Amino acid sequence: MTNLGPIGAATGSGDVATAAELEELGYDTLWLPGGQENNLARVADVVRATSGITVATGILSVDQVPAAEVARTYATLAETHPGRFVPGLGGAHGAKPLATLRAYLDELDPVVPASARILSALGPKMLQLARDRAFAAYPFLVTPDYVASARELVGPDTRLAVLLSVVAEADPVPAREAVRGGSLRFLAGIPGYAANFRRMGFTAGEIAGLADRLVDGVTVWGDFDTVVGRLREYRAAGADQLVIQLDGLPREWWAGLATALR
Secondary structure (H helix, E strand, O other): OOOOOOEEEEOOOOOHHHHHHHHHHOOOEEEEEEEOOOOHHHHHHHHHHOOOOEEEEEEEEOOOOOHHHHHHHHHHHHHHOOOOEEOEEEOOOOOOHHHHHHHHHHHHOOOOOHHHOEEEOOOHHHHHHHHHHOOEEEOEOOOHHHHHHHHHHHOOOOEEEEEEOEEOOOOHHHHHHHHHOOHHHHHOOOHHHHHHHHHOOOOHHHHHHOOHHHHHHHOEEOOHHHHHHHHHHHHHHOOOEEEEEOOOOOHHHHHHHHHHOO
């Protein structure tokens, strides 16, 4: 089984200098953004420019990136840098997203085994698919209680890599405003995220208004020690890897978080 390690870094910067710095700081996995972009060429560049850090995609859209391209990149890197590239997959839309994902995974199976891929997952059906067809699930904007429930659902053998939005601000007013000004506002309007917020116990009004309780529940903010303590709650709840969104954090926090959370 692929080993992600206990701490990952998510950053929009795909340059090799940043990757090498994060590897030196002790991060186990570098998560490069996917979304609607095909970043497979960047993945290959980062893998070849570093010596040991695992490079994962968070998340390649199966609606945008052909399975044949993922398989080709994986096979090429597996020959020269085995175990270094982990495709993170998701983003299936349309009338039958689960069927779309299953068909995509069927196409990958001969080249990219389940033990070498990750699925973006929020709801129970996606978590079950990750349990059955991947080695890890990759949820975002979730509470520690959600992580504990997800751990029960997927069992002990499926890894949980939890992506965490972090704001380095101890004052609650600007901290929450920073969260509301980020991706939460957009994602709260996406049906899958809104449904998962409801499953976690947030009301329709809290979701629509990005209430303090929602902001505080699914993101992490505070001074350094407060943030570390909050992140450790996710690990105690069952997260195998804490994936920290580093963009916007003070540079000195990069090293401090890698040390504190190891």
